[in-house]
Amino acid sequence: MxxxxxxxxxxxxxxxxxxxxxxxxxxxxxxxxxxxxxxxxxxxxxxxxxxxxxxxxxxxxxxxxxxxxxxxxxxxxxxxxxxxxxxxxxxxxxxxxxxxxxxxxxxxxxxxxxxxxxxxxxxxxxxxxxxxxxxxxxxxxxxxxxxxxxxxxxxxxxxxxxxxxxxxxxxxxxxxxxxxxxxxxFGKKWPQPKSMEYSETIEAALAEIQREVDHLLQGKFNSRWVALRLLDGDNSIITEIFHYLQRLEIKKQEYYQEKVKVVECCE
Ligand SMILES: Nc1nc2c(ncn2[C@@H]2O[C@H](COP(=O)(O)OP(=O)(O)OP(=O)(O)O)[C@@H](O)[C@H]2O)c(=O)[nH]1
Ligand SMILES: [Mg+2]
The missing domain is CATH 3.40.50.300 (P-loop containing nucleotide triphosphate hydrolases)
Known part of the structure; x- marks a missing residue:
């Protein structure tokens, strides 16, 4: 495991x-x-x-x-x-x-x-x-x-x-x-890290994977990095990202349920 x-x-x-x-x-x-x-x-x-x-x-x-x-x-x-x-x-x-x-x-x-x-x-x-x-x-x-x-x-x-x-x-x-x-x-200086360039074949594969995973990551993760990890066969990162997004979703739901309760109380 x-x-x-x-x-x-x-x-x-x-x-x-x-x-x-x-x-x-x-x-x-x-x-x-x-x-x-x-x-x-x-x-x-x-x-x-x-x-x-x-x-x-x-x-x-x-x-x-x-x-x-x-x-x-x-x-x-x-x-x-x-x-x-x-x-x-x-x-x-x-x-x-x-x-x-x-x-x-x-x-x-x-x-x-x-x-x-x-x-x-x-x-x-x-x-x-x-x-x-x-x-x-x-x-x-x-x-x-x-x-x-x-x-x-x-x-x-x-x-x-x-x-x-x-x-x-x-x-x-x-x-x-x-x-x-x-x-x-605090965003007063924004580093601009040089990104590693890989061979043409790898870059093409990365672009394809990035297109697939981009919307799933909800802007919370760097899709190029996730694509690189996937290309490397590291599936554990996807499991972790999935758990992370799931936890965020549960927190969002709890927040809205709480808000609905407050509104109902006030009505
Ligand atoms: N000469 C010298 N020694 C240093 C310096 N900074 C740290 N050390 C020594 O380097 C050794 C390792 O320092 P640590 O701070 O424990 O290193 P670490 O990166 O936390 O080590 P890990 O937790 O094992 O990854 C200690 O003996 C420090 O005293 C430095 O600027 N110059
Ligand atoms: Mg240490």
Whole structure:
């Protein structure tokens, strides 16, 4: 049996997030490969003490925390480290489900500056799901130690999303990261991620699938990304989307039934 949003506990987490006593003006997800400093960024921004250490796989559940910025309440969600969002493991599915169904106002991908190429794979996958992606290039101190130079402006131009350098362990770059999160989450800056172009045959197949699924997605999901997942044979995403839309439909019905009751009472 495949993993479901139910089995990864994402729905319970989303409910808890909604019921939270601190009302969030924006919800931001922190994604990234294992061991790139996500929890260090999370702790630096929230002042909390989420477990960190020098071995992969420390964050195994979702952790949430808050910070205030420009009189707004920002909720951060620290996702487990993953190399991809292809839902091959529970961690990958948790991360993917939160990015897809948690409606984050922005996703910060924390990347390791010393092995950017591998880290960019996940960044490109996140950019395919949501344009509101920010790349935080962390461990800049380690890159410098290894005499590596990163042309951040060029990276930003190539990807089409904001790129923020950081040394999270020293809290360097976190103020800039907060400012960029504010711009992206509240629509003051609209990233324009470059989309990956595939071969002619794949692009033709994608266009055909997109036409079929577009109206079913009710504008809630990026149809190109869903088409890509389907082409890849990942049917679990369709099951999850179906459940998500079903839950929305039930909520809509409950809302209207409540409204009818109020009108009847007043008549
Ligand atoms: N040199 C250096 N080390 C850092 C930096 N940021 C984090 N670290 C260290 O990198 C290690 C991993 O950090 P974590 O924050 O636990 O990484 P993570 O991405 O949350 O790891 P997972 O939850 O396993 O995916 C820790 O030892 C941190 O102290 C940085 O900017 N520079
Ligand atoms: Mg972690």
């Amino acid at each position: 495949g993993l479901t949003a139910q089995s990864t506990g994402i729905n319970a987490f989303l409910e808890e997030l909604k019921q939270s006593s601190v009302k969030a003006d924006a919800v931001i997800a922190l994604a990234g490969n294992p061991n790139t400093g996500k929890s260090t960024v999370f702790n630096g921004l929230t002042g909390l003490n989420q477990h960190t250490g020098n071995w992969p796989g420390k964050t195994v559940i979702l952790a949430k925390g808050n910070y205030q910025h420009q009189r707004k309440n920002i909720t951060l969600v620290d996702l487990p480290g993953t190399y991809s969002l292809l839902a091959n493991s529970a961690d990958e599915q948790v991360a993917r489900d939160f990015i897809c169904f948690g409606n984050p106002d922005a996703v910060v991908v924390v990347a390791d500056a010393t092995c950017l190429e591998r880290n960019l794979n996940l960044s490109l996958q996140v950019m395919e799901i949501t344009p509101r992606t920010i790349l935080c290039v962390n461990l800049i101190d380690e890159a410098r130690r290894k005499k590596m130079e990163i042309d951040l402006a060029k990276l930003e131009a190539i990807l089409g999303i904001p790129v923020v350098p950081a040394v999270a362990r020293e809290k360097v770059g976190l103020k800039q990261l907060k400012d960029v999160i504010d711009k992206v989450a």
